[in-house]
Amino acid sequence: xxxxxxxxxAMLFVMSASAVLMAQGYATQPADAKIIPLGEEGTAYENxxxxxxxxxxxxxxxxxxxKWNYVxxxxxxxxxxxxxxxRGLIDLNPVTGAIEPxxxxxxxxxxxxxxxxFHLREGLKWSDGEPxxxxxxxxxxxxxxxxxxxxTDTRDILILPDDTYPVVEKVDDYTVKVxxxxxxxxxxxxxxxxxxxxHALAQYVRKLNPDxxxxxxxxxxxLDTDPAELVGMGPFMVESYAPDQYxxxxxxxxxYHYDANxxxxxxxxxxxxxxxxxxDVSLLxxxxxxxxxxxxxxxxxxxxxxxxxxxxxxxxxxxxxxxYGTSWIGINQDIGLxxxxxxxxxxxxxxxxxxxxxxHLVDKQAIIDTLxxxxxxxxWSPVSYLxxxxxxxxxxxxxxxxTDAVVFEYSLVKAGELLDGIGIIDRDGDGWRDYEDGTRVExxxxxxxxxxxxxxxxxxxxxxxxxxxxxxxxxxxxxxxxVDKLFASTGEMIVLGLTGGDEPNxxxxxYSSGGGLHFWHYSAADEPTELEKKIDGFLDAAVATLDNDExxxxxxxxxxxxxxxxxxLVYTVNSAFTYAYSNTxxxxxxxxxSATPSGTNGLTMDLAFRK
Amino acid sequence: MKRxxxxxxxxxxxxxxxxxxxxxxxxxxxxxxxxxxxIIGRIAPNISAAAGMKLASEYAASKTQExxxxxxxxxxxxxxxxxxxxxxxxxxxxxxxxxxxxxxxGDIDPAFREAASAPLQNFLIEMSADDLKTMAVSGAxxxxxxxxxxLYYLKIRNNLTxxxxxxxxxxxxxxxxxxxxxxxxxxxxLSFNPKTMEELEALAKNGExxxxxxxxxxxLTSLLIQSDLTAGDLELAIQALGDEYPELLQAYTDxxxxxxxx
Numbered sequence: 001x002x003x004x005x006x007x008x009x010a011m012l013f014v015m016s017a018s019a020v021l022m023a024q025g026y027a028t029q030p031a032d033a034k035i036i037p038l039g040e041e042g043t044a045y046e047n048x049x050x051x052x053x054x055x056x057x058x059x060x061x062x063x064x065x066x067k068w069n070y071v072x073x074x075x076x077x078x079x080x081x082x083x084x085x086x087r088g089l090i091d092l093n094p095v096t097g098a099i100e101p102x103x104x105x106x107x108x109x110x111x112x113x114x115x116x117x118f119h120l121r122e123g124l125k126w127s128d129g130e131p132x133x134x135x136x137x138x139x140x141x142x143x144x145x146x147x148x149x150x151x152t153d154t155r156d157i158l159i160l161p162d163d164t165y166p167v168v169e170k171v172d173d174y175t176v177k178v179x180x181x182x183x184x185x186x187x188x189x190x191x192x193x194x195x196x197x198x199h200a201l202a203q204y205v206r207k208l209n210p211d212x213x214x215x216x217x218x219x220x221x222x223l224d225t226d227p228a229e230l231v232g233m234g235p236f237m238v239e240s241y242a243p244d245q246y247x248x249x250x251x252x253x254x255x256y257h258y259d260a261n262x263x264x265x266x267x268x269x270x271x272x273x274x275x276x277x278x279x280d281v282s283l284l285x286x287x288x289x290x291x292x293x294x295x296x297x298x299x300x301x302x303x304x305x306x307x308x309x310x311x312x313x314x315x316x317x318x319x320x321x322x323x324y325g326t327s328w329i330g331i332n333q334d335i336g337l338x339x340x341x342x343x344x345x346x347x348x349x350x351x352x353x354x355x356x357x358x359x360h361l362v363d364k365q366a367i368i369d370t371l372x373x374x375x376x377x378x379x380w381s382p383v384s385y386l387x388x389x390x391x392x393x394x395x396x397x398x399x400x401x402x403t404d405a406v407v408f409e410y411s412l413v414k415a416g417e418l419l420d421g422i423g424i425i426d427r428d429g430d431g432w433r434d435y436e437d438g439t440r441v442e443x444x445x446x447x448x449x450x451x452x453x454x455x456x457x458x459x460x461x462x463x464x465x466x467x468x469x470x471x472x473x474x475x476x477x478x479x480x481x482x483v484d485k486l487f488a489s490t491g492e493m494i495v496l497g498l499t500g501g502d503e504p505n506x507x508x509x510x511y512s513s514g515g516g517l518h519f520w521h522y523s524a525a526d527e528p529t530e531l532e533k534k535i536d537g538f539l540d541a542a543v544a545t546l547d548n549d550e551x552x553x554x555x556x557x558x559x560x561x562x563x564x565x566x567x568x569l570v571y572t573v574n575s576a577f578t579y580a581y582s583n584t585x586x587x588x589x590x591x592x593x594s595a596t597p598s599g600t601n602g603l604t605m606d607l608a609f610r611k
Numbered sequence: 612m613k614r615x616x617x618x619x620x621x622x623x624x625x626x627x628x629x630x631x632x633x634x635x636x637x638x639x640x641x642x643x644x645x646x647x648x649x650i651i652g653r654i655a656p657n658i659s660a661a662a663g664m665k666l667a668s669e670y671a672a673s674k675t676q677e678x679x680x681x682x683x684x685x686x687x688x689x690x691x692x693x694x695x696x697x698x699x700x701x702x703x704x705x706x707x708x709x710x711x712x713x714x715x716x717g718d719i720d721p722a723f724r725e726a727a728s729a730p731l732q733n734f735l736i737e738m739s740a741d742d743l744k745t746m747a748v749s750g751a752x753x754x755x756x757x758x759x760x761x762l763y764y765l766k767i768r769n770n771l772t773x774x775x776x777x778x779x780x781x782x783x784x785x786x787x788x789x790x791x792x793x794x795x796x797x798x799x800x801l802s803f804n805p806k807t808m809e810e811l812e813a814l815a816k817n818g819e820x821x822x823x824x825x826x827x828x829x830x831l832t833s834l835l836i837q838s839d840l841t842a843g844d845l846e847l848a849i850q851a852l853g854d855e856y857p858e859l860l861q862a863y864t865d866x867x868x869x870x871x872x873x
Contacts, residue, residue, distance in 0.1 A: 302798030
């Protein structure tokens, strides 16, 4: 959840070796260990229980990772692993979502809210046995996240409206001071970015090692890295990786979480992620008992409900709780810009009325009914439905009323009229709309193969488009290929999703004009439109106030402007939370949109155990 | 949950039967006693089979493939044969797709074909929905047609509704597709289109087609498991049912198997 709150993700993977297990672990529980009060009444964890160590947990993923380097990653296929390998100064409680100490055991905030002093947990070690100190924190921010030679999205959520960054300084080995030039409301959330090991990574940073070329860090910790070199503070470390087959992770012997009985976490010895070709395969494997947990889709519910009692499963279906994150159609306004090609298409995509026509072609009710069996809600905003800043509320944290929702109702008539109005009409009577020069409008629509909901969305959208003579050619592609198309700006129209969280500023790397994930209009970094400047202004203003109510009003205007005027992304639907797990899995009942973001097995799998 | 009408019937009309069964959570030894008991195997084969279902893992771990293949055919009770068949399915998971296909389509004992079909699904899942449907209709054996039908509906689950499945369970020319339509329909009766235990009992007993009876039975199994009926209650019900309502009988058998394994 913390990771989802920090960066929008898409996917990825990791590599292998066994030397990481050479370390023996703590001789005794560190004094500053983080105690998780499992089963204690009155705590967030009162519905969980202390477990027992041992065994292996099995889950599945439909993509290999792209790398093991969290800092330079953009995709969930990577971060689903780096999330288990790394930790930050703070974390979000998986049950309550509240910010809580992690690698920092506490902090002090100055009266003017401009200085935060973090007190680190003492006596902790990295997974290779090296000591964790303030040097690692300073390194992570000053030499990685702030380093312009490093290609990272995290910089986008740390930058302050006055274009400065929080100054991170070492006070002593276990004290770090963070100084702001101005009020920055989400600082605690942003500063929770994972901490990386200086002793293992400084060698790749030109700023610290003049012997390496600039940008070396961007390619380190790739899939060909010996897993023994991968070092972290998280519960699991990579042991082995077989492309298109599996990633095996093993317990970090120096993980600093303990239960109240003094048992070091994680409980599982190993965590295996099987790479499968599609959601069909993962569903079959889960049904056959080969997987312990699965982020299921609405259409999987009837299949698993009939198996629930027979095979001792729990199938969670909560129609009133939406998942974090967004699902959308991205329309690439920079298509062909670098190459000087696709001029007609680029011009078309740049027209707000075209994007509005696409919005009117999204038959959200059909998507909800046929792909989600009703377990979804229409989506219109870049901010997650569950966020207290969601503009479907009337005030910060209030109930969702959708009073101010921006609605592009499904309407073939309105879509057709908008296209007519911009000169996209059938000029030769073949039933398909053409550009003014007479060439047919044909648009390639991609999504990741194997994701049945996204594939279904593409089929519905292209079907509706065909009814008004707009030709969309749906071609599913491999996820990592899709991500490459997104970042290389070579995709025309893409259906995909982004993770999300409570803090809207964590989407700054996507929605700000210069953001590293502003993938539908990268050229805006140099030439933002007036509308994009306005959106940038909202983002700056919302973080410059500590007043959540004030920030809410700003974010409301931001969301409405994005959804109605900008339409950089055309939103589709937001699925309800569904999840399934074997009843042999202890503490799996913690599963929720916070604890298991986007259906993945997130941070709280260090609490799971085999009953 | 309340007891069912069938249980009341069982209490009123059941004949004297010797049971060596126990309550919830039977041990391996107790289950072996049940499956090895030829009296139970003769007069209550479904009870024997229920115990056998829960011994599959034990058999897979303790017996060779050859021993299991012998027991599948020659086991003296339904329970032994069931345990062996299910254990064989676990053992066969190590075979190649060619070996499994040969078994699933071979002119051999149906129990072997059934044992091969489950692991074969791990390969069949790569096929398209259209190809799976073709196999479900035209596959060489009932077992492979059934395996393909299962995966066909899994593949098209995005397009499934209770209404569509009800039609498929009633009007299908393919027995296997109709059967599996019923299985998938059972899931809808437990989720998006819920039915009561009484409705499901009636459907499992008197549904107009085998597919609809399977739908009722599939969903009924879950509700029986979730009910407060004990293993003894289920055993009595099974005895009272006899052979007249096979789908309903299977629901009680599957529920009893779950009780044995709890």
